[in-house]
Amino acid sequence: MSKSSARYVMRLLVAGASLAVVAQAQAAPPPTELSGASLFAQNCSACHQLTGKGVPGAFPALAGDAFPQGPPEPVVRLLLNGRGGMPSFRADLDDRQIATVLTYVRSAWGNHAPRIEPAMVARVRGSAAQDHAAQALQAH
Numbered sequence: 001m002s003k004s005s006a007r008y009v010m011r012l013l014v015a016g017a018s019l020a021v022v023a024q025a026q027a028a029p030p031p032t033e034l035s036g037a038s039l040f041a042q043n044c045s046a047c048h049q050l051t052g053k054g055v056p057g058a059f060p061a062l063a064g065d066a067f068p069q070g071p072p073e074p075v076v077r078l079l080l081n082g083r084g085g086m087p088s089f090r091a092d093l094d095d096r097q098i099a100t101v102l103t104y105v106r107s108a109w110g111n112h113a114p115r116i117e118p119a120m121v122a123r124v125r126g127s128a129a130q131d132h133a134a135q136a137l138q139a140h
């Protein structure tokens with residue numbers, strides 16, 4: 001191999017390596033699937049406490065509470081829209097995360113209710129958006 005073609009190969013290798021670095025930087029990071037327990041710890045426990053017992057007089061208990069273990073739609077709607085001192089998680093959590101954290105709430109601390117699927121969260125989110133659109137139309 002001549003000296004110049006060796007240099008050419010080297011340049012190709014360097015170019016290839018830097019392309020690989022760029023490609024790696026551009027590839028979306030793998031989505032980190034948080035468990036229900038860690039989603040709850042990050043988003044809910046400040047008020048409802050890690051024990052799910054809440055703070056009497058301020059934040060309702062979720063442990064042993066009938067509402068979060070009841071029909072799933074009202075619970076999903078509460079998370080999407082918030083209510084009183086309960087914040088809305090519509091913008092912060094996606095369908096899968098809401099399903100995961102609610103499934104956790106429905107099965108932790110001795111709670112015992114069927115899991116909630118992301119598809120049902122998507123459906124409630126969509127119908128809530130339609131409600132908003134209908135209200136906006138009515139307002140005009």
Ligand code: HEC
Nearest residue numbers: 043044047058059060065067068083084085086087101105
């Ligand atoms: C900033 C404090 C706060 C955070 C954070 C919070 N909540 Fe709440 N939550 C409340 C309050 C206050 C209420 C009572 C609202 C009301 O009475 O209208 C409530 C009510 C609820 C209820 C209904 C309980 C019942 O019996 O009516 C559920 C279920 C619930 N929250 C789940 C969650 C979940 C799941 C998260 C995390 C994704 C969360 N909350 C985060 C304050 C909070």
